[in-house]
Structures are given as structure tokens and as C-alpha cells.
Amino acid sequence: MSTIGTAPASLLRPADRLGRRRIVNRAAEGVAWLTAAVAVGLLGLVIYSVARRGWSQLNLDLLTKAQNPYAGPGVAQGLANAFVGSLVIVAIATAMALPFAMLIAVYLSEFAPRRVKTSVGLVLDVLAGIPAIVIGIFVFGLIVVNHGQSGLAASFALAILMLPIVFRTTMEVLALVPQSLREASLGLGVPRWRTTLSIVLPQSIGGVLTGTVLAVARVAGETAPLLFTSSIVGAGISANPQHALEAVPLAIFELSESPYPTDQARAWAAAFVLLMFILLTSLVARWFAARSKRKLGRGR
Amino acid sequence: MMGIVTESSSIEPAVRVETKRQPLPPRERLETVFEISDLDALYGSKAALKGVSMEIYKNLVTAIIGPSGCGKSTYVRCLNRMNDLVPGFRMTGTIRYHGYDISTRDVDPVAVRRTIGMVFQRPNPFPKSIFDNVAWGLKVLGMKDGLHERVEKALTQAALWDEVKDRLKTSAWGLSGGQQQRLCIARAIAVEPDVVLMDEPASALDPIATQKIEELMHSLKGEYTFVIVTHNMQQAARVADMTAFFSISRGEEGQRWGELIEYDATEKIFTAPSDQRTEDYVTGRFG
Numbered sequence: 209m210s211t212i213g214t215a216p217a218s219l220l221r222p223a224d225r226l227g228r229r230r231i232v233n234r235a236a237e238g239v240a241w242l243t244a245a246v247a248v249g250l251l252g253l254v255i256y257s258v259a260r261r262g263w264s265q266l267n268l269d270l271l272t273k274a275q276n277p278y279a280g281p282g283v284a285q286g287l288a289n290a291f292v293g294s295l296v297i298v299a300i301a302t303a304m305a306l307p308f309a310m311l312i313a314v315y316l317s318e319f320a321p322r323r324v325k326t327s328v329g330l331v332l333d334v335l336a337g338i339p340a341i342v343i344g345i346f347v348f349g350l351i352v353v354n355h356g357q358s359g360l361a362a363s364f365a366l367a368i369l370m371l372p373i374v375f376r377t378t379m380e381v382l383a384l385v386p387q388s389l390r391e392a393s394l395g396l397g398v399p400r401w402r403t404t405l406s407i408v409l410p411q412s413i414g415g416v417l418t419g420t421v422l423a424v425a426r427v428a429g430e431t432a433p434l435l436f437t438s439s440i441v442g443a444g445i446s447a448n449p450q451h452a453l454e455a456v457p458l459a460i461f462e463l464s465e466s467p468y469p470t471d472q473a474r475a476w477a478a479a480f481v482l483l484m485f486i487l488l489t490s491l492v493a494r495w496f497a498a499r500s501k502r503k504l505g506r507g508r
Numbered sequence: 509m510m511g512i513v514t515e516s517s518s519i520e521p522a523v524r525v526e527t528k529r530q531p532l533p534p535r536e537r538l539e540t541v542f543e544i545s546d547l548d549a550l551y552g553s554k555a556a557l558k559g560v561s562m563e564i565y566k567n568l569v570t571a572i573i574g575p576s577g578c579g580k581s582t583y584v585r586c587l588n589r590m591n592d593l594v595p596g597f598r599m600t601g602t603i604r605y606h607g608y609d610i611s612t613r614d615v616d617p618v619a620v621r622r623t624i625g626m627v628f629q630r631p632n633p634f635p636k637s638i639f640d641n642v643a644w645g646l647k648v649l650g651m652k653d654g655l656h657e658r659v660e661k662a663l664t665q666a667a668l669w670d671e672v673k674d675r676l677k678t679s680a681w682g683l684s685g686g687q688q689q690r691l692c693i694a695r696a697i698a699v700e701p702d703v704v705l706m707d708e709p710a711s712a713l714d715p716i717a718t719q720k721i722e723e724l725m726h727s728l729k730g731e732y733t734f735v736i737v738t739h740n741m742q743q744a745a746r747v748a749d750m751t752a753f754f755s756i757s758r759g760e761e762g763q764r765w766g767e768l769i770e771y772d773a774t775e776k777i778f779t780a781p782s783d784q785r786t787e788d789y790v791t792g793r794f795g
Contacts, residue, residue: 321595322595386632388628388630388632389632389634389635390593391590391593391626391628391632392628392632392633392634392692392695393634393645394590394593394618394621395588395590395621395625395626395628395696396621396622396625396645396648396649396695396696396699397618397619397620397621397622397623397625397645397649397699397701398618398645398648398649399618400618402648406644406648407634410635411635
């Protein structure tokens, strides 16, 4: 280190106070870095342990063959029925929740008076906080008691869970659409509904997709609502939502209680597939979000 | 009601302000487009404007000048009911447009904005192609016959056609700020409004882009009536036939609201204003 001009070297070296500050700073940085590393490490550990225990059953049979509860150990079987069931249930739940959530968000963001906006927004936030098992019991009392279990009942329960998530992200992305674009359209004498449909919504579709994908990732792993609504299932692969359908989280739950080690390994393998699905959809959601932000950003 | 503009036609300016402006026609030959009387505008319980009364004449450029916070944007946005979008906004008084009060609740603001167009402070083209920016409004409003000709005419009038005719299909967001603003003007005049309101249209633009916009206002005022809000006095002096000076008044309990101080021919406002406050403002002595 060279000395600057004639400044005494002592000026360039941190004195007591400054030295202490530097140590505190280093320590704080270190703690922050450590906690971040622990979080990342936890995720890695979860993925690793799930993959290791399910490794023996992580094969193509898992995805193509159905469960066979009457076959003893040694017979190849998979969880195709659970994957198909989960797919059907989540798809129907999305079809139920998405239009609802979008319409509520569009109404609140574009048309509703401020008071309605804040109060309905609060109600939906409360809905987001209701435990999944309570939603499960609610749907059980509403549908299952009279009509029996079905994939549709399960979809309905999951849709209630998805609704506030899709709603919140849609609201956020609608708020990002610059007010100046709305004014440009309204200033031409274009009615409000047309402005919303042709100018505002196309700008926010990326964000709506992000919210939907996040919500799908969130409910795909829900177990509690399915216990009440779609847990007593027949054998074989079925995609008919009028009957109870097997689902991945349920299969994991059931298989984990089995006395056979292969069944337990299959539970781990299913957990691994579910984990990968959620990771992947979250990544897709992030990609959508980044893309739509870029698109909006160009408008400045 | 003639208000404060009664003598505007008889004024001979003492000093000529550098402009291409023609002398004002006599008062009797001017046709009134807007007749605003006792306009109060409030955001919640806070008054933004009090007691504005003035007339705006056809085929003239009318400038609204004044310091920041004097309510000039609020005022011009009252004229096409744009403030309806602001939560908590209210206005009282009357705004007669060709004799018809457009400030009442039963008047459809969409219909008002259809004939009274607007250009905003910051260029706000749609995220569409240059062509579609102009054509979209035409399509939505059912003016589909001769779409291409209409778009070309509007872009020509906005002095933009030559610059964009070879890239009509490219995104409007790729244009420069000045070009974007002229595109917004083209979009506004394509749907053939009667009045074009401009809320500080050049405040985000460089001097050359500003000059182009001033020139096009000058060349288009035969077809439209322009009302332009500007904080730039030179701009008002260059483009406007009539100028209204707004200022901030203060109440005893510290409330502030905007008020119309003086409204007259531009020459008169800039060379021989009748109110001391106007003189202080146009001579730069405003505190």
C-alpha cells in the first residue's frame, strides 16, 4: 500500500471505533450469508434424501403402471392412477378458480369504488389464511355428505385454495399497468369495458399466468382437502372426476403406512416427482413473471 | 355571459410577441365552444379550483398558464370529464359545450371524450404497432371505412407520416419521445374530435420536438379547437391566440386553491396585463 502524499500512515489505518465497526460489519455479513446457505442447504437436503430413499422405485413403471393393492411384493407397480388423478383434479380446480379470480380482480381493480376494493380484498386475504383442512371439512359438509366423494369435490376444495392466490397476483399485475395507458384509451372516447378488455388485460396476461402456475404448484401438494373429498378410490387408472380419484399426496400418505419396503420406497419416489413438478412450475412461473415485467417496463 | 374577455378584440399589443399568429378576429365573429361558469373542482374536501368562468372559442389555440399547483391540469381535465376517473373528485358549476351542459351526472363521459380528445403530458402510445396505435381507436369507434387513408391522413397532419411510413408495422415504443407524442396527437385527431385538449404536451420533449408540435397545432387549428396547458410561457406566447393565467390563492387557514386571474388575448396578457399578479408572473417576478 502506498502512502498518499504526506498523510501519516496512522490516518489510513482504522482507529478503535472504525476497527470495531468493521468487525461488526463482517460478523453481520457472515451471519446473513450463513442463514442463506442454510436455507439453500435445507432444500438440497430435502431433495437429496427424498431422491435417495425413493431411488429404487424411481423408474418408468412408476409413471405408467397403476397401483395394485392386491399384488404382493415383487410385482412391478406404479402410481399412474395417482398422477392421472392429481392432473385431472388440479386441472379442473384451475378451470374453476382462474376465471373467478380474474373477474374479481378485474372488477375490483378497474371498476369498483375504493371502499369495495379494500373490503373485498381483505376478505380474500382472510380466505387465503384459512387452513386447508378447514376447507376440506367445509366441502365435505357441503358436497360429500349428500353426493359422496368425487374428483369434482376435491377440485372444488382446491379451487377455494387457489382463488386468493390467483386473485392477489392478478391484482398486483393490474396495478402495474400504467394509468396513462388507460387514460390514452378513455381519452379517445373508448368505453371502460373495452379499455379493460383490449388494453389493460393483454398487458397483464403474463402476470395472471404466473399467479396461476404458482397456485397450481401450491395446491398440487395439498393432502388435507383430498382426505375428505376424494380418498376412497377404486383400483385402476381413472380420469372420471365424477368418482373419487387417487392423487399423489394421498398416495404418498397411504404408501408411507404400508409395511412393505417397496411401497415405502414408492412413496418416496412419488414425493420426489411431486417435488420436481413444483420446482419446475415455480421456475416456469418466475420466467413468465420476468417476461411480463420486461414487457411492462418498455412502456415508460 | 361574456365575462372578462369583453374587450379582447379591441386590444392592440404594445409589443409584438414573436409569433406566426394571425390577429384575432373581432369578438362577434368568434364562435363559443365552451362556456364555463363558476366551476369549482374538489378532491375530497380539498378545493383545487374555485370560481372559474371563461369562454373558449372555436378554431383558436387557448393556452392555460400558471405556476405548479394552480389547478391548470385539473381544469383542462374537467373539460372532457377525465377527472371522473379520480376517486373522490367532484365539480360544481356548469361547463357548456356548444350550449349543452356536460358537467352533469346524466351526461355520458364516454360520449364527451369522443368529441373532446386529449393528449397527455407524457407520450402514452399503446403497446401496439405504429399503424395500430392510430387505427385501433378508429376500429373500436366504428370508423372502419377507408381505414388506411384515415391513418395516413392523421399521421400526415401530425407531421409524422414521412418518418414512419416505411415502418408502420413496427412497435410504437421504438419511436423517440417526440415521435411518440406526435403519434399520440395523430391518434387523437384520427377519430375526428371537435376539440383537442393538450395537458403539457411538450414538457417531456426536447426543443426541436417541441417546435414540431407547436407548428402542427398552428397548422391544424383551422380544423380543431386546441386548449393547451403549459408551464412554459414562451410556448404560450408562440402558439396561443388566447391565454388564461391561473394562480394559487391562499385562505386564512392555509388552504390553497387555484383561481383564474386573467383571461385575454395572448398579446394583452404578455404585454399589457390588467392584473398585477399576471404581470409579476409573465415578467418572472412571481415569488
